[in-house]
Each structure stands twice: as C-alpha cells, then as structure tokens.
Amino acid sequence: MLKINNLKKHFSxxxxxxxxxxxxxxxxxxxxxGPNGSGKTTMFNxxxxxxxxxxxxxxxxxxxxxxxxxxxxxxxxSNLGIxxxxxxxxxxxxxxxxxxxxxxxxxxxxxxxxNICGLNRFDxxxxxxxxxxxxxxGLNEITHLTAGELxxxxxxxxxxxxxxxxxxxxxxxxxPVAGVNPKIRDDIAKIILQMKKDGETILxxxxxxxxxxxxSDKVIxxxxxxxxxxxxxxxxRNNPEVLRIYLGK
Ligand code: ADP
Ligand code: MG
Numbered sequence: 560m561l562k563i564n565n566l567k568k569h570f571s572x573x574x575x576x577x578x579x580x581x582x583x584x585x586x587x588x589x590x591x592x593g594p595n596g597s598g599k600t601t602m603f604n605x606x607x608x609x610x611x612x613x614x615x616x617x618x619x620x621x622x623x624x625x626x627x628x629x630x631x632x633x634x635x636x637s638n639l640g641i642x643x644x645x646x647x648x649x650x651x652x653x654x655x656x657x658x659x660x661x662x663x664x665x666x667x668x669x670x671x672x673x674n675i676c677g678l679n680r681f682d683x684x685x686x687x688x689x690x691x692x693x694x695x696x697g698l699n700e701i702t703h704l705t706a707g708e709l710x711x712x713x714x715x716x717x718x719x720x721x722x723x724x725x726x727x728x729x730x731x732x733x734x735p736v737a738g739v740n741p742k743i744r745d746d747i748a749k750i751i752l753q754m755k756k757d758g759e760t761i762l763x764x765x766x767x768x769x770x771x772x773x774x775s776d777k778v779i780x781x782x783x784x785x786x787x788x789x790x791x792x793x794x795x796r797n798n799p800e801v802l803r804i805y806l807g808k
Pocket of ligand 2: 599600601646734
C-alpha cells in the first residue's frame with residue numbers, strides 16, 4: 560500500500576530521518592514507535608508532503624497504479640487517498656463538531672467559504688455519514704458544541720472522525736493518544752481496532768509503547784533517525800535494545 564524506500568531528511572546537521580525503509584500493508588495496523596526526537600513526526604511530514612526528503616522514495620499504491628509521491632503537494636497527496644491526523648489540533652474552534660466534519664479540512668479558502676456558505680451543507684449523504692460516525696464514536700451528545708468547547712481528548716476523537724469521513728485509502732496518525740486521558744485512550748484503541756475490522760489500512764505513529772503494542776500487527780522502532788528493529792508486538796516487547804532506548808531517555 561505504502562512503501563518507504565531509503566528516505567532521508569537532514570535539518571542542518573541533524574539526521575532526523577536517516578536512510579529509512581519500511582512498508583505499510585493493506586488492511587493492517589503498522590506502527591512506527593520511538594522515543595522523543597527519534598524522527599517520527601519528520602517521517603509523518605515526509606509522507607504527507609509537508610516536508611520534502613533529501614533523498615529516497617515514497618511509493619503509494621492506488622487503484623490507478625503505484626506512484627512516487629515525493630514532491631507532490633500536501634493537497635495532491637491527500638486527494639490521492641492519504642488521510643492524516645496531525646499532532647496539533649486543526650479544528651475550526653468556532654464551528655460545531657458536526658460542521659467541522661462537513662467543511663473541507665485544508666486551507667483552500669475557496670472550498671472553505673463554499674462550505675461555510677452552506678452549499679455543501681445540503682449534501683445530505685455526507686451529513687448522514689458524519690452523524691453515524693459521531694454516534695459510533697460516542698460523540699452524539701456533543702455534535703452541536705463548538706470545537707472550542709471540547710476537551711483535548713474529545714478534539715482528538717473529532718479529528719479522527721473527520722479523517723475517516725474524508726476520502727482515503729490509508730490513515731496516517733501522528734500520536735493520537737499523546738496527552739489524552741485513559742478513558743479516551745481506551746476509546747481510541749477500540750476505534751482503531753474497529754477501523755481495522757472495517758478493512759482500513761493504518762500507519763500509527765506513536766510514542767506510547769504499551770498502547771501501540773496492544774493494537775498493532777507490525778511494529779517499527781526508530782531511534783535517532785534510524786530504524787533499529789522491526790517485528791511483531793511480542794518481539795518488540797521482549798527486545799532488550801528497545802527497552803534500553805526507551806528507558807535510557
Ligand atoms: P519525534 O516526532 O520522534 O519526536 P521529530 O521528527 O519531531 O521527532 O524530530 C527528529 C529530530 O529532528 C529532532 O532532533 C528535532 O529537533 C529535529 N527536527 C525536526 N523538525 C525540524 C525542523 N523543522 N528543523 C530543524 N530540526 C528539526
Ligand atoms: Mg512527534
């Protein structure tokens with residue numbers, strides 16, 4: 560589905576992503592974990608097109624074939640089918656939860672204003688889908704609150720709902736559970752597992768090892784820009800090198 564080949568990104572001497580290769584398989588939860596500063600968000604930004612690599616390829620498989628998405632705009636990559644959850648919230652805080660799901664997420668002003676002015680509000684099927692996802696997520700009682708009134712964890716759930724609603728074939732999540740309370744952490748674990756049951760392909764980028772190992776199929780461990788181990792959650796849990804880098808930082 561997604562193949563990362565020898566990807567490199569250096570920031571004035573810091574090797575943030577240093578010759579990394581791995582694959583994301585269709586219908587599976589692939590996790591990329593590592594301590595703070597290991598290069599996870601840089602990898603996320605490279606995949607989403609926020610940052611361009613110095614070298615390497617990112618091959619994305621779509622129903623029209625495989626293509627290298629390096630050099631494509633964020634918008635193009637998103638339209639091709641990569642939906643992403645940023646580490647920082649990107650909700651419009653004056654819009655309601657439901658409106659946030661119905662407006663275009665990108666900063667394309669024209670599309671944004673068209674949405675706000677109500678043209679797409681009459682898109683009944685999108686509204687119905689959004690309402691269903693919010694119900695599935697247990698958010699039915701807060702659909703009419705503005706995003707500014709939500710807790711941090713609720714915002715994460717709403718953003719995840721928006722990721723699912725928007726067209727995509729793969730979801731790339733940057734630290735979905737960082738800073739959320741244990742209840743929402745469990746809700747997000749259940750949602751991600753349900754998404755997999757529904758056939759979604761997920762690349763989960765996380766710092767929280769116990770959360771990640773509980774739900775992933777394959778785990779890739781990064782440290783200082785390099786991939787140091789790849790394995791099943793069991794293999795990772797018992798790997799002394801992984802424990803060392805996690806406990807050492
Ligand atoms: P993680 O998400 O695993 O915590 P990051 O990808 O955010 O790690 O950062 C990896 C390394 O790259 C860090 O040393 C960080 O300081 C550096 N880095 C990330 N983005 C930039 C940037 N835009 N400019 C300079 N250095 C950066
Ligand atoms: Mg990060």
